[in-house]
Amino acid sequence: METTNVQPSPSPVQGNFVDRLWDFFCSLKLAIITLILLAATSIIGTVIEQGMTPEELAEKSGWNLNTLQFLDQSINAFDMYHSWWFLSLMGLFAVNLICCSIKRFPFVWKTVREPRLVADDGFFRTLSNVEEVVVAKGTLDEVRTKVTAFLGGKFASASVTEQDGKIYFYAEKGAWSRFGVYVTHASILIIFGGAAIGNVWGYKGFVNIVEGSSVDQIMVRGRQEPLPLGFAVRCDDFQVSFYEGSQRPKLFSSDLVVLENGSEVLKKTIVVNDPLTYRGITFYQSSYGPADDATFRFRIRERATGQTIELTAREGEHVSLPGGYSFAVTNSTESYDKFGPAVQMHVNTPDGQHGNPFIVLQNYPEFDAQRGGEQVFSLVGMDQRFYTGLQVAKDPGVWVVWLGCFLMVLGSCGAFFLSHRRLWVTIQPLNKGVGVKLGGSAHRNQPAFALYFDTLRTELNAALADK
Amino acid sequence: MTSSLFFNVTTAAYFAAMVVFIFYLTSKSIQVGFVATLISWGGFAANTLAIGLRWREAYAMGYQQAPLSNLYESVVFFAWSILLIYLLFDLKYKYRAIGAFVVPFAFGGMIWAQRSLDSTIAPLVPALQSNWLTYHVITCFIGYAAFAVACGVSIMYLIKVGKEEAASGNPVGGILGMFPSVKVLDDLNYKAIMVGFPMLTLGIITGAAWANYAWGTYWSWDPKETWSLIVWFIYAAFLHARFTRGWVGRRAAWLSIFGFAATIFCYLGVNLVLSGLHSYGGGG
Numbered sequence: 001m002e003t004t005n006v007q008p009s010p011s012p013v014q015g016n017f018v019d020r021l022w023d024f025f026c027s028l029k030l031a032i033i034t035l036i037l038l039a040a041t042s043i044i045g046t047v048i049e050q051g052m053t054p055e056e057l058a059e060k061s062g063w064n065l066n067t068l069q070f071l072d073q074s075i076n077a078f079d080m081y082h083s084w085w086f087l088s089l090m091g092l093f094a095v096n097l098i099c100c101s102i103k104r105f106p107f108v109w110k111t112v113r114e115p116r117l118v119a120d121d122g123f124f125r126t127l128s129n130v131e132e133v134v135v136a137k138g139t140l141d142e143v144r145t146k147v148t149a150f151l152g153g154k155f156a157s158a159s160v161t162e163q164d165g166k167i168y169f170y171a172e173k174g175a176w177s178r179f180g181v182y183v184t185h186a187s188i189l190i191i192f193g194g195a196a197i198g199n200v201w202g203y204k205g206f207v208n209i210v211e212g213s214s215v216d217q218i219m220v221r222g223r224q225e226p227l228p229l230g231f232a233v234r235c236d237d238f239q240v241s242f243y244e245g246s247q248r249p250k251l252f253s254s255d256l257v258v259l260e261n262g263s264e265v266l267k268k269t270i271v272v273n274d275p276l277t278y279r280g281i282t283f284y285q286s287s288y289g290p291a292d293d294a295t296f297r298f299r300i301r302e303r304a305t306g307q308t309i310e311l312t313a314r315e316g317e318h319v320s321l322p323g324g325y326s327f328a329v330t331n332s333t334e335s336y337d338k339f340g341p342a343v344q345m346h347v348n349t350p351d352g353q354h355g356n357p358f359i360v361l362q363n364y365p366e367f368d369a370q371r372g373g374e375q376v377f378s379l380v381g382m383d384q385r386f387y388t389g390l391q392v393a394k395d396p397g398v399w400v401v402w403l404g405c406f407l408m409v410l411g412s413c414g415a416f417f418l419s420h421r422r423l424w425v426t427i428q429p430l431n432k433g434v435g436v437k438l439g440g441s442a443h444r445n446q447p448a449f450a451l452y453f454d455t456l457r458t459e460l461n462a463a464l465a466d467k
Numbered sequence: 468m469t470s471s472l473f474f475n476v477t478t479a480a481y482f483a484a485m486v487v488f489i490f491y492l493t494s495k496s497i498q499v500g501f502v503a504t505l506i507s508w509g510g511f512a513a514n515t516l517a518i519g520l521r522w523r524e525a526y527a528m529g530y531q532q533a534p535l536s537n538l539y540e541s542v543v544f545f546a547w548s549i550l551l552i553y554l555l556f557d558l559k560y561k562y563r564a565i566g567a568f569v570v571p572f573a574f575g576g577m578i579w580a581q582r583s584l585d586s587t588i589a590p591l592v593p594a595l596q597s598n599w600l601t602y603h604v605i606t607c608f609i610g611y612a613a614f615a616v617a618c619g620v621s622i623m624y625l626i627k628v629g630k631e632e633a634a635s636g637n638p639v640g641g642i643l644g645m646f647p648s649v650k651v652l653d654d655l656n657y658k659a660i661m662v663g664f665p666m667l668t669l670g671i672i673t674g675a676a677w678a679n680y681a682w683g684t685y686w687s688w689d690p691k692e693t694w695s696l697i698v699w700f701i702y703a704a705f706l707h708a709r710f711t712r713g714w715v716g717r718r719a720a721w722l723s724i725f726g727f728a729a730t731i732f733c734y735l736g737v738n739l740v741l742s743g744l745h746s747y748g749g750g751g
Contacts, residue, residue: 028711039700046690272593393683405672
């Protein structure tokens with residue numbers, strides 16, 4: 001950002017309407033006000049949960065339904081980041097950026113492309129960092145050689161202009177850092193562009209795939225009809241694991257296979273934070289659930305006879321046992337506290353009496369013996385088919401967004417940490433010896449440059465005194 | 468040698484540094500200021516060691532994770548970041564009085580973490596199992612810390628500016644005489660935000676990159692994302708205010724303070740008050 005030579009003087013008051021409109025769109029004040037308005041209005045959508053209905057939010061929060069309905073109808077508060085007024089504010093921000101840059105860029109371009117090569121006395125008076133040295137002995141040519149070597153060695157090679165018996169040197173460093181702010185501004189517009197591309201040519205959707213089955217179409221947000229993928233995705237297996245001794249999930253994973261015309265073309269096990277991408281469409285592990293009722297395999301020992309039988313039961317189903325008994329599984333879990341897989345079940349007596357519910361643990365086959373029932377149940381295995389819930393996204397604009405982000409980092413580093421530093425040296429023959437004038441300026445961070453200039457000044461004196 | 472011992476040492480050191488810095492303002496003794504800075508360095512060393520030990524303790528428990536996984540760990544890392552930025556500024560600019568207005572933020576964070584937050588080391592849920600977590604948290608917190616320094620400096624500015632104007636050119640005496648001049652404070656405010664703003668930008672970008680990698684959307688207007696953007700807007704306004712007549716000085720200082728208030732809300736308020744994608748993280 002530049003305060004000195006890039007801001008033209010304000011236009012005259014009698015400027016016509018178009019001029020004033022132009023100045024309005026170029027002004028920094030507009031930028032500040034737009035930024036503050038964007039900050040202030042953005043808060044609304046963080047308080048009012050986006051995507052809900054006024055009724056849902058009123059129920060959840062206890063807020064006044066009429067107020068919420070009014071906010072919904074008047075300012076589209078439940079989808080405010082896509083409302084006309086918020087997008088207009090963003091648009092104003094973009095127009096302001098563009099106008100600012102168009103207005104100021106030519107001055108900066110000129111400063112960089114056509115630098116002042118000749119520093120006369122008048123110009124030296126405008127610089128705050130100046131040093132004057134008189135070299136008593138030596139010719140103009142000797143001093144010229146020394147100055148050329150000094151600038152080339154300590155700073156940057158100089159362009160030399162000879163005029164009216166004087167020799168003018170000009171050297172600069174980091175001229176391109178002046179463009180940092182424009183790169184930053186442009187990067188914001190590029191990110192907007194990338195977002196627009198994603199909105200027009202991309203989509204966000206989801207699909208549930210039951211283990212062992214495949215899908216070739218997905219549901220897309222904001223559309224009624226399912227969208228054909230052009231290929232199929234099969235889920236061979238879904239796994240969820242927990243940290244030992246807790247309910248804290250450790251890993252969700254799905255073994256996915258991509259099928260083109262029935263033949264496998266790609267296999268990948270996806271986990272949260274590691275998706276599968278095929279033909280620009282990416283599948284993210286997002287949720288899971290049971291696809292149908294689980295089946296349980298039991299080994300049952302009759303306490304009296306010691307005879308064992310094996311039986312299979314679905315959840316909720318009553319399964320007959322020898323001697324008129326029956327049992328049913330009422331609940332199950334993959335992880336019962338720290339004991340692993342478990343079921344809750346009960347046994348009905350031959351006269352139809354409903355027994356007390358009890359727990360059977362897969363990892364402790366003899367646990368049920370302690371219950372003292374007629375039968376001892378051991379859980380051999382649980383078979384539960386799951387479905388894996390996948391987010392599906394296609395966003396051809398995402399690389400444009402990353403390009404914008406990269407340029408923003410690059411541009412702001414240029415804009416904040418680097419400065420365009422310039423040095424001018426003029427040498428001229430005097431009555432006695434040769435006069436040397438050194439001047440310098442930086443377009444940002446003056447105190448640091450003043451320190452740097454002090455060092456240069458000492459070094460120049462040393463270089464000139466050197467035989 | 469446990470991390471919790473060193474976190475206690477850190478808290479005590481930041482408290483001591485805060486008290487000695489305030490004593491420095493009243494005593495005007497250069498030696499006292501030096502001692503306060505020395506205690507700050509000691510606290511920073513203890514803070515660093517404590518985070519390192521906690522990292523090792525997590526590995527010993529079998530969790531391959533950086534100590535940035537829950538609210539407790541993020542708060543102690545925030546305190547560490549504040550001291551890092553503050554001490555770098557102290558090395559470069561050597562205005563001791565600033566410590567009295569910046570170290571309290573770090574102490575506040577530490578005492579809150581030690582007294583009220585759950586310090587159990589818990590393994591990461593699947594959503595947080597990513598290297599992006601480290602990049603995202605480090606960039607964000609370095610940014611937040613720079614904003615904390617800017618906020619402290621802005622408070623000093625607002626305390627001093629009226630008195631200095633009333634004194635019309637004469638140096639201000641008393642405790643305020645120990646403050647850098649308002650011109651320097653204004654410049655330091657800008658310099659701190661110049662560090663914080665690019666770091667916040669990087670923090671938002673790494674967050675977006677991670678969200679895109681893990682969920683397929685780089686931006687979903689979730690409250691945490693939106694609040695980080697609100698903070699970004701405020702500091703962007705601040706940076707442009709510096710080049711506009713009528714917006715320098717007091718207004719810039721107020722913008723810096725509002726910016727830090729929004730930063731704290733983004734960091735804590737969103738998790739404690741609002742809901743969204745970051746709620747599982749319990750912070751960060």
